[in-house]
């Protein structure tokens with residue numbers, strides 16, 4: 001990969017909490033083994049990247065508080081331009097772009113395939129990570145909104161590789177039904193691979209699956225050629241001034257949040273420990289991990305969901321603190 005003129009780009013797409021960052025970390029591990037210098041563009045909802053400690057020593061460019069959607073395409077271009085400038089000093093071998101859980105990967109594809117970047121970057125694959133444990137729920141008209149269903153459809157259809165992740169959380173016998181549903185949405189012939197914590201042969205992840213097609217120059221500000229969905233009801237709420245928390249009580253508190261809170265993450269102090277912890281709340285599961293002592297930051301909690309009512313969240317928050 002090192003001697004190719006264009007920088008190979010892999011886009012990671014997928015709904016909130018499906019496992020994009022987990023897969024990205026696996027891909028970065030592979031880059032390290034191969035001696036490739038990666039660049040990473042991270043798009044986060046919620047004004048704060050609470051996962052920066054996962055990318056220590058990596059070249060990360062952050063796009064905060066967005067969904068790489070039409071409104072943020074200009075920001076993405078700006079970030080790519082900044083990255084290209086830095087590449088003159090420190091060349092990159094490969095670029096990863098992780099969209100937010102509510103990004104439509106087509107928007108990212110459009111930017112990369114525009115004449116501005118086509119001779120610099122080679123879009124290799126859009127890897128769409130799907131949460132097997134929630135796929136049926138998110139596609140059900142009874143338990144999900146049209147917005148979520150449409151967004152997941154877009155992500156599924158646009159993916160050049162579908163990674164059916166979190167299969168460990170799916171009761172045996174249900175997996176076939178989930179795969180059939182996905183195939184119905186994605187169409188026959190799409191490559192779909194099962195995974196648990198993104199563990200699979202890296203060769204599958206790194207395969208080139210997109211033939212670059214020049215999209216043209218004019219669309220920079222012209223969005224008329226395909227429908228855009230503004231994921232307006234998706235919100236991120238940031239809770240600051242977080243006191244030291246009791247782990248069990250916090251965990252219970254997260255699980256009692258209104259059901260439209262689909263994702264939570266952040267950095268907290270846990271009673272009885274002097275170190276900071278990162279927490280992840282996804283698929284109704286909560287996990288904690290110690291963050292490096294070098295991370296010097298204030299505790300913060302980010303909650304993401306559809307149509308969140310700030311008052312309701314703040315009332316719930318008051319019950320905890």
Ligand SMILES: Nc1nc2c(ncn2[C@@H]2O[C@H](COP(=O)(O)OP(=O)(O)OP(=O)(O)O)[C@@H](O)[C@H]2O)c(=O)[nH]1
Nearest residue numbers: 016017018019020021022101165166196197280282
């Ligand atoms: N049980 C289980 N948990 C997983 C698996 N893959 C990832 N996770 C966990 O799910 C949580 C969310 O994973 P992430 O990789 O952060 O998901 P993401 O898609 O980047 O999430 P967003 O930040 O919302 O976009 C973390 O706690 C992961 O450790 C899996 O295959 N099985």
